[in-house]
Amino acid sequence: MSDGGPTARSVVTGMGVVAPTGLTTAAYWAAVLRGESGIRTITRFDPSGYSARIAGEIPEYDPSQLLPSRLLPQTDRMTRLALIAxxxxxTDADATPREMPPFACGVVTSASGGGFEFGHKELEALWAKGAKYVSAYQSFAWFYPVNxxxxxxRHGLRGPGSTVVAEQAGGLDALAKARRHVRSGTPLMVTGGVDGSLSPWSWLCIIRSGRVSTSTDPRTAYLPFDRRAEGAVVGEGGALLVLEGADRARERGAAHRYGEVAGHGAxxxxxxxxxREPGLRRAVELALRDARMTAADIDVVFADAAGDPDLDRIEAEVLAGVFGPRGVPVTAPKTMTGRLLGGGAPLDVAMALLSMRDGVIPPTVHVDAPAHADLLDLVRDTPREQKVAAALILARGQGGYNSALVVREAV
Structure with missing residues (x-):
């Protein structure tokens, strides 16, 4: 049976996670269920001269133990993390693209910028030592499609390839684009996003947005849907997923079919x-319509959780309008990692799929003074055991982007 056609099902058969609380999917998921936070004072550079000093930072690791040595001089930290994911x-999907026909596999990732840390170091070399000390790899290591x-x-993915740049929303848009490629006949797509901008140059750009928390307390710096909310915490990391046609995955005996990417709206x-009204509600309605589902079919919402009082209120009102006040469990486990830019929404998708697998909704931590308790059934502090057959993931990007994605159990 062919997977082609505009309504063919696409399923996730593999996932890889890199996050402030774990460099593998299993390690990260275990930390999430423990309520463990990776938000801390930045150590990758001295943040004392900046208005914001807190981030979701991945602890130092030895990339030479995980990647070929030839890749290290030519890659930014962000790209190394993406290659690991x-x-x-x-591997999780038990897929070897080089053994498949040419052009059978592609990749679509999301990004908010590019290899800022690499670029920052090369600019330092230019001004301190001169042009001959600038790496030739600078020509591509900084570029937003570099992942x-x-x-x-590295994996011989010669099929469709692209990058979506819409900040946090781009992570869901990338998955939707990969799904279109699968529906058009590409057997396998790697998709999602891994982002990271913890360097002095990029950090300055990020905090100029005016949406970054200036708190110096890691526990209270990022408090979405809380009366004390004063901005977001930014982090590094994300998730990459393997997406295949449902029929192909079944026929090849894929070890995992975590769930189906069922609907999308942007x-x-x-x-x-x-x-005029913000576009978030319409994105939700479009995603449900695309999935041929109703609000009653959704078991949990993974919120965008901007951490900005006005944006949080808009999201709370949208969810209450679609599902009814406190009509569906809502969670924001990104309170343990910060908002991971182009990698944040794919990480939420991975968590939604793991929630379906394990029958548990991960918690929102540190929200002790809920601002919208009359509108939201926020899963706080500890995981909630519950069967999850379908989940809605929301993401908004700086500049007005809205994206919504529905995932459900694979059949």
Missing amino acids: AEEAL TGQISI TFDPRPGSG
């Missing part, structure tokens, strides 16, 4: 001052 995802390129080269907010 891609390797885990393909897509390096993953495709919108853009109207111009400020226009008086």
Whole structure:
């Protein structure tokens, strides 16, 4: 049976996670269920001169133990993490693209920027030592599609390849684009996002957004849906997933079919001052319609959780409008990692799939003064055991991007 066609099902058969609380899917999921936080004062550079000093930082590790030595001089930290996640995802899926026909596999990733740390170091070399000390790898290591390129080269993914840049929302948009490629006949796609911008240059750009928390207390710096919310914490990491046609996955005896990417909707907010409603609710409605589901079919929502009082209120009102006040469990486990830019939403998708596998909703931590308790059934502090057959994941990006994705049990 063919997987082609506009309504063909696409399932996740492998996943790889790199996050502040774990460099593998298993390690990260265990930390999430323990309520363990990876938010801390930045150590990768001295943050004392910046208004924001807290981030979701991945602890130091030895990349030479996980990647070929030839890749290390040419890759930014972000790209190394993406290569580690891609390797885990393909291994988890028991897929070897180089053994498949040419052009049978592709890759779509999301990004908010590129290899900022690599670029920062090369600019330092330029100004301190001169042009001849700038690495030739600077020509691509800084570029926002670099993760897509390096993953495709390492694993021989010669099929469709692209990168989506829409900050946090781009992670869901990348999965939706990969699903379109699978429906068009590409047997296997690697998709998702891994991001990271913890360098002085990129950090300055991030905090100029005005949405980053200036708290110096890791426990209270990022408090979405809390009366004390004053901004977000940014982090590094994300998740990459292997997406295949459901029929192909079944026929080849895939060890995992974590769930189906069932529906997607993307919108853009109207111009400020226009008086028109934000586009988040319409994105949710489009995703449900695409999945041919109703609000009653959704068992949990993984919230965008901006950590900005106004944006949190908008999201709470949207969810209450769609599901009814306190009509569905809502969670934001990103309170343990921070918002991971282009990698954050794919990590939420991975958690939603693990929630379906294990029958447990991960918690939102540190929210002790809920701001919207009348609207949201927020899963707080400890995991909630519950059967999860379908989940809605929401993501918004700086500049007005909205994206919603529905995943459900694979049949």
